[in-house]
Amino acid sequence: MNRTDRHWRSYRMSRSVEEWVGTSDDTALPPRVRIRVFEAHGGRCAICTREIGPADQWVCDHRIALINGGEHREQNLQPVCCWCDRVVKTPADIALKAKIDRVKARYLGVRCAKSPMSGSRASGWKRKLSGEVVPRRV
């Protein structure tokens, strides 16, 4: 990035502070930048959109991971609560998140259970008063 680009950007974002850009990929984030990233996203986790409270741990995550060519700079950073950070990063936790999503989907009625309780409406069967079990027709 050249000097002109940098000035143009800070002008467009209409604020006096320049975008923070890490000099190397492992440059520690200054606290003021952490605050800016936090405020730029309305204090919400970029993944679960949960509001991050004062007691919550959160990290500055790279929108595009550094290994995928993302840059270590303010624009590429987003606040992510530690829970999401963990979930997004390890395969075991991805499985956990998938499970949580399934449970949530069922709870919200978005998706039916794979094995409905026998005899329930969802099972597709019903027992007649005579005791005979017949397919339930809608």
Ligand SMILES: [Zn+2]
């Ligand atoms: Zn989150």
